[in-house]
Amino acid sequence: MKHFYLLFSFLISALSYAQLAPPTELQAYYSGVDFTKTQLDLFNDLAVTTAVKHTNGLSYTPGIWEASKMTDEDIDNPNNVILFYGYSDTDGNGVTDRSRNKNLNGGGNGDWNREHVFPNSLANPSLNTSGTSGPPYADGHNLRPSDVQMNSNRGNKKFAAGSGNAGNTSTNTSLWYAGDEFKGDAARIIMYMYTRYGTQCLPYFAVSGTTNSIDPNMIDLLLEWNAEDPVSLIEDNRNAYHGDVSNTYAQGNRNPFIDNPYLATVIWGGTPAENRWGAQPPVDTEAPTVPAGLVASNPTEDTVDLTWTASTDNTAVVTYIIYVDGILYTSTNGTATTYTVTGLDPETTYAFTVLAKDAANNSSAQSTSDSATTLAGTPAGTSCVTPVEQDFESMPANSNSYSSRTWTDSYGEWNATRARTDQMIDGSRAIVLDMRTNSAGSLTSPLISGGIADLTLTTQQAFSGSGGTLSIYVNGVLKGDVTYDSTEQTTTISDIDTEGNITVVIQDDNTSNGARVAIDNLFWTCYSTLSTRKFELNQVKIYPNPLNGTLLNIEVKEATAFKIFDLLGKKILTGNVTPTNKEVNVSRLSKGVYIMKLDSDNGTITKKIIKN
Numbered sequence: 001m002k003h004f005y006l007l008f009s010f011l012i013s014a015l016s017y018a019q020l021a022p023p024t025e026l027q028a029y030y031s032g033v034d035f036t037k038t039q040l041d042l043f044n045d046l047a048v049t050t051a052v053k054h055t056n057g058l059s060y061t062p063g064i065w066e067a068s069k070m071t072d073e074d075i076d077n078p079n080n081v082i083l084f085y086g087y088s089d090t091d092g093n094g095v096t097d098r099s100r101n102k103n104l105n106g107g108g109n110g111d112w113n114r115e116h117v118f119p120n121s122l123a124n125p126s127l128n129t130s131g132t133s134g135p136p137y138a139d140g141h142n143l144r145p146s147d148v149q150m151n152s153n154r155g156n157k158k159f160a161a162g163s164g165n166a167g168n169t170s171t172n173t174s175l176w177y178a179g180d181e182f183k184g185d186a187a188r189i190i191m192y193m194y195t196r197y198g199t200q201c202l203p204y205f206a207v208s209g210t211t212n213s214i215d216p217n218m219i220d221l222l223l224e225w226n227a228e229d230p231v232s233l234i235e236d237n238r239n240a241y242h243g244d245v246s247n248t249y250a251q252g253n254r255n256p257f258i259d260n261p262y263l264a265t266v267i268w269g270g271t272p273a274e275n276r277w278g279a280q281p282p283v284d285t286e287a288p289t290v291p292a293g294l295v296a297s298n299p300t301e302d303t304v305d306l307t308w309t310a311s312t313d314n315t316a317v318v319t320y321i322i323y324v325d326g327i328l329y330t331s332t333n334g335t336a337t338t339y340t341v342t343g344l345d346p347e348t349t350y351a352f353t354v355l356a357k358d359a360a361n362n363s364s365a366q367s368t369s370d371s372a373t374t375l376a377g378t379p380a381g382t383s384c385v386t387p388v389e390q391d392f393e394s395m396p397a398n399s400n401s402y403s404s405r406t407w408t409d410s411y412g413e414w415n416a417t418r419a420r421t422d423q424m425i426d427g428s429r430a431i432v433l434d435m436r437t438n439s440a441g442s443l444t445s446p447l448i449s450g451g452i453a454d455l456t457l458t459t460q461q462a463f464s465g466s467g468g469t470l471s472i473y474v475n476g477v478l479k480g481d482v483t484y485d486s487t488e489q490t491t492t493i494s495d496i497d498t499e500g501n502i503t504v505v506i507q508d509d510n511t512s513n514g515a516r517v518a519i520d521n522l523f524w525t526c527y528s529t530l531s532t533r534k535f536e537l538n539q540v541k542i543y544p545n546p547l548n549g550t551l552l553n554i555e556v557k558e559a560t561a562f563k564i565f566d567l568l569g570k571k572i573l574t575g576n577v578t579p580t581n582k583e584v585n586v587s588r589l590s591k592g593v594y595i596m597k598l599d600s601d602n603g604t605i606t607k608k609i610i611k612n
Contacts, residue, residue, distance in 0.1 A: 020266070020277055026259060029053065029243065039214065043267045044588040046256050047195045053253035054196070055245065057134030064114050067140050067249035069102045071238040082234055084115050084144035085154065085166035085179055095149045096165070107148060115146035117186055118193040119156035122205045129427040136197050140242055141255050142189055159186060160208040161221055175208055184229025187222040188257040191264055194218075195256065198590030199566065212268050213321060213328065213357070223270035226261050230274050269361035288313040288356035288364045291320065291337075296372035301346040304372045306339045311356035311364055323353045323366060349373040387595065387606050388448060390414065390522040392429045398422035402434045402441070412446025419443070425460050425488055425520040426612065432462045433506075435514025442507040443519065451499040451527030456492040456608050457506075458521045458546075459484035465515025473505040474498050484517045490546055490610055499527050521593055523608045540598065546610035550587040555579075560600045564609070566592065586611065 020035035032052070033045040058064055074080035079101060086098035100112050107113060120127040120137065128137040136142070146154075153167070154176050162169045162177025169175045178186040193201035194217065202217040209221035235258045241247050243254040257264050262275035272283070288311040298305040311317050320332040322339060332339055344350060350373075353366040394409045398421055405416040418434040418441030433441030452474055459482060461467050467485035471478055472493055480493035504524070508514045541555040554562065554577045562584070564573040572594065575584060589611045596607045 020260070020262070020275075022259070022277060029254065030256075038266050040267075042263070043195065046263065047198065047590065048587060050192070050196050050253050050256065053243075054135060055252035056250060058138045058140055058249060058251060059133045060114075060138040063133075063249050064138055064140060064143050065105055067241070068105075068114065068143065068145050070247075070249070071140065071241045072145050072234060073102075073237070074099045075233055081112065081145045083112055083150070084117070084146045084182055084185070085150050086147060087165045087179060087181065095147055095153070097147055100145075100147070105145075109148060111148050112145045113148050113151055114143045115151045115154070116142055117144055117189040118142050118201055118206050121156045122158070123193075123197070123200050124202075124205060125200065125424075125427045125429075127200075129424065136193070136200065139193070139196070140249070140251050141192050141196075141238070141253075144185075144189075158206055158208045159190075159221070178225075180229070181232075182229075183225040184261075185232065185235055187225035187229075188231075188235070188255060188261065188264075190222055191226070191257045192255040196253075199592050211328075212270075213361075213363070214268050214331070216328075218268050220270060223264060223268055223273070226257065226264050227271045227273040231258050231261060231276070269357075272360070284315055284358065284360035284362060286314045286358075287362040288317045288358055290364045291354045291356055291367040294352065294354055294367045294370045296350075296352050296370040299372045299374045301375045302342060302344045304341045304344065304350065304352070304374065306341060306352055306354070306370075308337050308354050308367065310335065310337050313356070313358045313362075315358055315360070317356045317358055319357050321355050321357060321363070323355075325351050326353075344374050346374050347376050387523060387525045387608070388445075388450075388452075389608075390445070391593070392421075392431050392520060392522075395421045395429065395431060405431070411448050414446060415444045417441050423462055423518050425458055425518050428520055430458075430460075430518040430520035432516055432518045433508075434516050435468055435508035436465070436516065440508050440514055442505060443522075444506075445504040447501050447503050449501050452496050452502050452504070453525045453527045453605070454492055454494040454496055455479075455504070455524040456490060456521070457482065457519055457523070458488065458490045458610070460488045460518045461486045462516040462518045468508050468514040468517065469510060470506055470517065470519075471509045472496075473507070474502050476505075484515075488546075490521070496524075497527055521608070521610065525606045540605065540607075542596070542607055542609060546612050547586065547589075548612050550585055552584045552586045552609065553582050554584060554598075555582050556598070556600070558600050560598050562599075563597045564589070565595045565597070 022030045030049060032049050037045060058067060069081060072081040074082050077099060080099040081102050083097055083100055086096055088096045089098055094110055104111050132138065157174055157176035159178055160169045160175035164180060166177060166179030166182065169177050190203050190206055194203050203219050203222060204217060207219040207221060209219040212218035212220050239254050239258045242251045244250055245252045260276045261273035265272045291308045291311050293309040295307050296304050317335055322329045324341060329341060349371055351369045351371045353369045355366045356364040388411060395407050396405055400420055400422045402418045402420050405419045405421060407414055416431055420432045423430055423432045431443065433443060435441060455472060461484055470482040470484060472480045472482065474496060475498065479496045482491045543553050556577055556579060559578050561576050566572055573586065573588060577584065591611055594609050596609050598605050
């Protein structure tokens with residue numbers, strides 16, 4: 001069965017939450033944030049402000065050392081710093097020290113060093129991909145002083161539930177509890193890293209626990225820690241220092257969840273955290289009634305319509321959560337009591353249930369299930385459902401030798417010759433093919449059904465050379481050429497239009513002039529005679545792509561709706577363009593790769609866009 005991902009389509013009234021208004025001293029800093037927004041809309045506003053205000057990239061040495069001596073100063077002993085995870089200065093064990101002399105920083109026993117609360121290696125890509133100076137590796141909000149051995153004991157272990165002092169959890173030595181004193185700090189740091197760096201620092205990369213029902217990237221344990229452990233004076237001091245650009249080692253930005261932990265409640269729900277900007281809302285513990293009368297009807301080969309009777313609640317139902325075969329599928333838009341489930345497999349019986357949620361995140365039980373069987377699908381090769389994406393993250397381990405490489409993903413077995421796997425393009429793993437000899441390298445895809453309409457890939461010459469030209473073959477037929485040189489560039493070959501089962505081969509036919517070329521983000525849309533040609537694919541222009549700014553231009557011949565999804569299937573942005581209104585503001589997109597779906601009266605196409 002297909003994997004289903006939660007799409008962000010929450011619309012929750014701001015009246016369900018306490019009113020938010022930053023204090024006078026913070027109003028200028030947060031002037032770009034609309035605090036009447038909730039859920040993903042508020043998260044996106046905070047993300048923009050947190051990134052824009054980050055005007056100073058610190059050096060790891062000496063920047064973080066010097067900043068930490070000021071931001072983490074021990075209130076009771078200004079000669080010392082507070083050590084993250086520490087809990088006792090009197091037990092005779094230096095590893096557990098809570099406070100230590102500022103000048104005992106370094107890498108030996110008895111020293112303190114710099115702990116990445118969101119571990120470097122658990123980010124994807126890792127935090128030091130761009131080097132050890134500047135963000136994200138040297139982000140002062142993520143780095144806290146810690147005893148060298150205590151830091152080593154934590155390593156890159158994920159955070160998990162626990163109680164008492166910091167250390168391995170009682171049930172699993174590969175998981176780490178941050179400690180009663182520091183769990184709230186850790187939660188707010190992970191939330192900051194997610195807000196600041198987006199998909200590179202998803203909370204579930206660094207935390208083990210139950211997935212949040214609103215945002216599948218968030219872990220509920222962080223919301224619990226944020227509510228249970230209030231903001232400390234150290235956290236406030238850190239925020240004040242980094243938010244003041246007149247300070248020598250200040251970044252310029254703040255951690256919004258230190259300024260007000262209640263912002264996390266407005267975004268992700270859960271037990272209300274402290275609202276530092278106003279009164280707490282009344283505690284609501286009453287769950288909505290169970291949705292009744294669920295009916296699954298009107299099946300097609302990949303969709304089923306659902307209808308049900310509205311639930312009631314003492315305040316208000318704000319959304320319904322839909323499950324398919326017991327797996328969370330999506331959330332409805334507000335209080336609508338109808339929904340069309342899409343992306344189903346043909347000739348398959350599915351069981352559906354629905355539950356109701358209110359603004360305090362109280363959930364009803366799941367409804368009585370109803371089932372439906374989808375219709376038979378169309379023959380293979382006549383239409384497509386999913387574009388093919390190869391990002392080379394599943395390649396074999398990094399190697400700097402040129403040899404044959406084989407790896408398997410959901411599409412099947414990929415093969416490369418004269419290839420090395422230790423290079424990157426713009427922080428993302430890439431495969432490098434050696435095109436300098438008569439036995440030049442090549443990349444061959446598995447046999448994949450659904451055909452191919454157009455193909456996109458990113459290239460950049462690796463090491464020395466004068467560039468070259470890659471030839472793209474589909475089922476042995478040359479379909480186009482892609483030139484490459486020392487600059488990173490993304491190229492699309494349109495109108496390939498090959499049906500059925502296909503294999504793609506990329507090689508350099510002129511090895512006498514070839515170089516070594518890195519390839520990343522290989523992507524193609526499946527071929528559909530029912531939509532691609534009618535939509536006049538070659539007349540749709542999307543630029544600039546890759547995108548460095550905030551405005552994307554989509555040139556079309558007719559009124560067209562667009563939807564932008566991340567690679568997990570999460571809907572990020574929707575809208576419409578026309579021949580005279582082609583600009584789209586994509587400021588809410590963080591750095592990464594996205595899928596754009598375009599729909600008009602004449603059909604549907606899918607395009608890939610890249611945000612640098």
